[in-house]
Amino acid sequence: KNEVEQSPQNLTAQEGEFITINCSYSVGISALHWLQQHPGGGIVSLFMLSSGKKKHGRLIATINIQEKHSSLHITASHPRDSAVYICAVPMYSGGGADGLTFGKGTHLIIQP
Amino acid sequence: KAGVTQTPRYLIKTRGQQVTLSCSPISGHRSVSWYQQTPGQGLQFLFEYFSETQRNKGNFPGRFSGRQFSNSRSEMNVSTLELGDSALYLCASSPDRVSEQYFGPGTRLTVT
Numbered sequence: 001k002n003e004v005e006q007s008p009q010n011l012t013a014q015e016g017e018f019i020t021i022n023c024s025y026s027v028g029i030s031a032l033h034w035l036q037q038h039p040g041g042g043i044v045s046l047f048m049l050s051s052g053k054k055k056h057g058r059l060i061a062t063i064n065i066q067e068k069h070s071s072l073h074i075t076a077s078h079p080r081d082s083a084v085y086i087c088a089v090p091m092y093s094g095g096g097a098d099g100l101t102f103g104k105g106t107h108l109i110i111q112p
Numbered sequence: 113k114a115g116v117t118q119t120p121r122y123l124i125k126t127r128g129q130q131v132t133l134s135c136s137p138i139s140g141h142r143s144v145s146w147y148q149q150t151p152g153q154g155l156q157f158l159f160e161y162f163s164e165t166q167r168n169k170g171n172f173p174g175r176f177s178g179r180q181f182s183n184s185r186s187e188m189n190v191s192t193l194e195l196g197d198s199a200l201y202l203c204a205s206s207p208d209r210v211s212e213q214y215f216g217p218g219t220r221l222t223v224t
Contacts, residue, residue, distance in 0.1 A: 030210070099145065099169075101157065
């Protein structure tokens with residue numbers, strides 16, 4: 001079964017700083033998901049990526065399939081980016097049609 | 113398009129009772145997955161339904177069950193509720209079994 005490790009668990013930064021959150025997994029996968037969860041519980045899918053790099057606004061996600069590692073970057077961070085960021089990968093063989101297993105999340109606070 | 117909807121949003125039940133939660137996916141989405149989120153265990157995969165068939169199941173006891181209807185709407189049922197079943201239950205829909213998932217707002221279940 002795939003194991004997912006996220007770091008750091010908690011991160012407090014000042015507005016404008018460049019943020020990096022890391023995710024490592026143990027079994028080869030077809031795609032990795034980055035999710036954002038705000039207080040109150042709602043989850044938003046930020047990225048689903050299987051190789052290289054994707055960018056949405058100030059968010060950038062990269063993945064290195066060989067090293068089984070992904071990073072989520074936030075440029076010019078803003079207090080509204082404060083949330084829990086969660087990495088998720090398929091549970092088993094990496095086939096696309098697997099249930100997901102999740103990291104414990106990174107609790108990010110951006111101070112004004 | 114309307115997003116994923118879940119009903120009810122909040123629920124309080126007593127130990128030993130049973131509960132049914134409902135999820136309406138985004139129109140055209142055929143895959144529905146269910147997840148449980150607790151402070152201790154984080155997000156955990158419950159099961160996935162596609163074309164009215166359960167395709168994957170997480171490591172949960174048989175008290176947790178679900179089904180999917182021909183219009184892709186899904187329900188999950190928990191029988192003989194235990195205090196540890198108190199959690200946020202999230203469903204997510206996807207057009208197929210390998211694409212990005214879209215999460216609903218969740219149902220917060222409290223078992224007393």
